[in-house]
Amino acid sequence: MALISSKEILQKAKEGKYAVGAFNVNNMEIIQGIVEAAEQENAPVILQVSAGARKYAKSVYLTSLVDAAIKDTGVDVVLHLDHGDSFELCKSCIDDGFTSVMIDASKYDLEKNIEITKQVVEYAHDHGVTVEAELGKLAGVEDAVKVAAKDATYTDPEEAAEFVEKTGVDSLAIAIGTSHGAYKFSGEPSLDYARLEKVCELIPNFPIVLHGASSVPQEFVELNNKYGAKIPGAQGVPEEMLAKAAKLGVAKINVDTDIRLAMTAAIRKVFVEEPEVFDPRGYLKPARTAVKDMVAHKMQVFGCAGKGGLK
Numbered sequence: 001m002a003l004i005s006s007k008e009i010l011q012k013a014k015e016g017k018y019a020v021g022a023f024n025v026n027n028m029e030i031i032q033g034i035v036e037a038a039e040q041e042n043a044p045v046i047l048q049v050s051a052g053a054r055k056y057a058k059s060v061y062l063t064s065l066v067d068a069a070i071k072d073t074g075v076d077v078v079l080h081l082d083h084g085d086s087f088e089l090c091k092s093c094i095d096d097g098f099t100s101v102m103i104d105a106s107k108y109d110l111e112k113n114i115e116i117t118k119q120v121v122e123y124a125h126d127h128g129v130t131v132e133a134e135l136g137k138l139a140g141v142e143d144a145v146k147v148a149a150k151d152a153t154y155t156d157p158e159e160a161a162e163f164v165e166k167t168g169v170d171s172l173a174i175a176i177g178t179s180h181g182a183y184k185f186s187g188e189p190s191l192d193y194a195r196l197e198k199v200c201e202l203i204p205n206f207p208i209v210l211h212g213a214s215s216v217p218q219e220f221v222e223l224n225n226k227y228g229a230k231i232p233g234a235q236g237v238p239e240e241m242l243a244k245a246a247k248l249g250v251a252k253i254n255v256d257t258d259i260r261l262a263m264t265a266a267i268r269k270v271f272v273e274e275p276e277v278f279d280p281r282g283y284l285k286p287a288r289t290a291v292k293d294m295v296a297h298k299m300q301v302f303g304c305a306g307k308g309g310l311k
């Protein structure tokens, strides 16, 4: 039981044609819910911290809580920086004890993205830390975009191969039609599987990462709306599409929005149905259980349940 880098678990996932779930964490209940799900399902697990999460909770709280979760459950955990936007932030997280970092320089041109990513890879590998990078742009991508626009934002497979070769990065996030948040598709959900297959053909045995991969389960959306939320029309990536992506070569699948939806629905339910409750444990306990159950289900969908290090 330890904090581990993502090297081995993502390599095994790639070989086994399943994906490891990477879940965003912001507080104790979220960490507990996820790690308890990993224990129950005996699944490998990645806990990821965004710059915003680090600002909200502070590295020292998050790293201490993750240490406690490992002690409590015996589960191996990867502690990963999500969407690091500079070398300095990645370095700071490595110095804080993170075992994996993402350098997201996808907003820059290819040359600058390669340059910044290489700098992070050098420092990270010196410290036994794995690095994820990103090529292509996710945000604002619609399934109905015209081919020219689509080619400009989706990841170019040839460029991906060049990028991996030149940077020495350990995994790569690509854009094939997913996007962050609760509103992913305006029409029918669709992913560019052909592009994913091409990337995997050009860079074999290399872990591909899918961001913006929440499913936005309609049961959570309806529960939230029933108890006072206003999130009409929220739509995510259907589970069967994620299972297919994992089979085709995606080894890490990122989930944040579904955690938010599951937690908030559980809390709203208590507030509406039990208005006499004002002890935070009264609503945070069901919220934690909702996270655990949702994450355990994801681990089955991604195929990583049963692939963990527990005896």
Ligand SMILES: O=C(CO)COP(=O)(O)O
Pocket (backbone or CB within 6 Å): 024, 082, 083, 179, 180, 181, 182, 210, 211, 212, 213, 214, 215, 254, 255, 256, 257, 258
């Ligand atoms: O990609 C993510 C974090 O990096 C999360 O994506 P979602 O918004 O789909 O949960």
Ligand SMILES: O=C[C@H](O)COP(=O)(O)O
Pocket (backbone or CB within 6 Å): 024, 050, 051, 052, 053, 082, 083, 180, 256, 257
């Ligand atoms: O990719 C983004 C994640 O959902 C993290 O979101 P955040 O920056 O609001 O913490």
Ligand SMILES: [Zn+2]
Pocket (backbone or CB within 6 Å): 083, 180
């Ligand atoms: Zn993001």
Ligand SMILES: [Zn+2]
Pocket (backbone or CB within 6 Å): 083, 180, 211, 212, 254
């Ligand atoms: Zn992301």
